[in-house]
Amino acid sequence: MNSSDTVREGLIPLLPRLRRLARALAGQVADADDLVQIVLERALARAAQWRPDAALDKWVFAIARNAWRDELRARGRTQHLFAPEEAGEMAADRASAQPAQQLELAMALAALPPDHREVVALVLVEGMSYSEAAELLEVPVGTVTSRLARARATLQAHLGKDQ
Amino acid sequence: MNPIDDDTLQAYVDGELDAPDIARIDAALMHDDVLARRVRQARAVRAQVQAAFDPVLEEPVPARLSALLQPPSPQAAMPVTPRVLPVGGHGIGTTRRRATRRWFVPGAALAASVALLAVGLWWSRSGEMVRMQGGQSFAAGALTRALDKALASEPDANAPVAIGLSFRSADGQICRTFVLRSPPVRAGLACHGDAGWSLPVLSAATPSEGGELRQAASALPPAVQAAVDARLRGDVFNAQQERAARDTGWR
Numbered sequence: 001m002n003s004s005d006t007v008r009e010g011l012i013p014l015l016p017r018l019r020r021l022a023r024a025l026a027g028q029v030a031d032a033d034d035l036v037q038i039v040l041e042r043a044l045a046r047a048a049q050w051r052p053d054a055a056l057d058k059w060v061f062a063i064a065r066n067a068w069r070d071e072l073r074a075r076g077r078t079q080h081l082f083a084p085e086e087a088g089e090m091a092a093d094r095a096s097a098q099p100a101q102q103l104e105l106a107m108a109l110a111a112l113p114p115d116h117r118e119v120v121a122l123v124l125v126e127g128m129s130y131s132e133a134a135e136l137l138e139v140p141v142g143t144v145t146s147r148l149a150r151a152r153a154t155l156q157a158h159l160g161k162d163q
Numbered sequence: 164m165n166p167i168d169d170d171t172l173q174a175y176v177d178g179e180l181d182a183p184d185i186a187r188i189d190a191a192l193m194h195d196d197v198l199a200r201r202v203r204q205a206r207a208v209r210a211q212v213q214a215a216f217d218p219v220l221e222e223p224v225p226a227r228l229s230a231l232l233q234p235p236s237p238q239a240a241m242p243v244t245p246r247v248l249p250v251g252g253h254g255i256g257t258t259r260r261r262a263t264r265r266w267f268v269p270g271a272a273l274a275a276s277v278a279l280l281a282v283g284l285w286w287s288r289s290g291e292m293v294r295m296q297g298g299q300s301f302a303a304g305a306l307t308r309a310l311d312k313a314l315a316s317e318p319d320a321n322a323p324v325a326i327g328l329s330f331r332s333a334d335g336q337i338c339r340t341f342v343l344r345s346p347p348v349r350a351g352l353a354c355h356g357d358a359g360w361s362l363p364v365l366s367a368a369t370p371s372e373g374g375e376l377r378q379a380a381s382a383l384p385p386a387v388q389a390a391v392d393a394r395l396r397g398d399v400f401n402a403q404q405e406r407a408a409r410d411t412g413w414r
Contacts, residue, residue, distance in 0.1 A: 005234070012232050017389055019228075020219040024212075033225055040231045105211055123177065124212040127333055127393035130179050148177075149169050155208050 007047035024121035108158035116151035302360035316402035332394035355413040
């Protein structure tokens with residue numbers, strides 16, 4: 001079996017986790033699955049670059065994070081995919097079906113800057129350690145810690161409103 | 164004693180501290196209510212973010228994505244569906260420009276609503292083994308009793324709930340996998356916290372040949388296995404550690 005087949009078959013069980021990470025990064029279901037598609041295409045195209053001694057999940061998650069950053073740049077939006085006010089308006093459409101706290105969380109996540117959102121996605125959603133996230137993001141562990149602390153403070157302020 | 168700064172407290176909640184620092188904070192928590200509240204808040208943020216996105220693991224993967232990972236065959240070298248983007252194409256969102264506004268709900272909220280619906284449907288048929296609180300699902304009734312008392316090392320073939328693995332998760336909680344034996348057969352993961360056993364994952368499970376679900380990790384549904392993998396740091400408990408954890412209230 002060549003490396004392309006190994007990567008392709010190894011990606012199948014990772015799809016649910018990849019979709020979860022993409023959802024945490026891109027926010028919307030449609031955008032997230034478009035991101036997953038781009039990630040799968042890139043991973044297959046670069047299968048020869050994957051070394052069997054490296055964890056496939058971390059390799060493909062790094063591709064996902066970089067693809068998401070590329071998309072943000074391509075859209076020319078350096079802060080977030082949509083404005084917080086817009087997120088609130090959209091969330092309000094479904095207010096009757098949503099617990100208030102989930103709405104607050106969704107809005108707060110949507111409003112986080114990319115640096116914070118990707119740390120939340122990797123550590124809180126995917127469950128990586130700080131050092132794993134630091135390696136993937138190519139930043140010092142202290143940077144991960146401080147970004148996560150600030151993201152947490154933002155989220156906590158939103159969640160605290162109705163407590 | 165030195166005051167505990169936000170970075171240290173966060174590292175405590177995220178399972179990033181070494182034993183001496185954990186012991187220092189554990190000791191401080193005994194008499195510092197303000198610190199205890201900060202820990203609860205930091206844990207709550209983590210739990211809520213997880214609860215918002217973990218349901219994605221339960222969703223069926225869209226065919227257009229799984230099709231990309233099919234072995235290439237002469238007839239299907241280029242999977243073509245209306246939604247497939249060209250390689251290196253226009254990027255996220257361009258395929259959805261005509262999508263109705265209703266689609267543009269933040270993913271977390273939508274995922275949460277899907278999860279609530281799924282849990283609600285199941286709950287109504289399961290004799291109150293699950294309760295909802297603050298948008299999250301928690302164990303109730305017979306499930307709580309099993310999680311509190313049952314040991315995997317002393318299996319009871321007649322119990323309604325079978326316990327699988329127990330371990331301490333990356334964020335410090337003790338988590339246990341379980342299988343509900345009566346139909347609809349479900350497997351899940353429960354993690355112990357201040358509000359009881361939260362259930363980050365519930366999944367349909369397939370009974371094995373004897374009608375009995377094996378408890379080995381290899382038999383867990385993929386969504387539950389993924390949830391375990393995402394939380395596990397180190398080894399799962401052996402029989403002695405499992406008993407000790409029960410005797411100390413799964414703290």
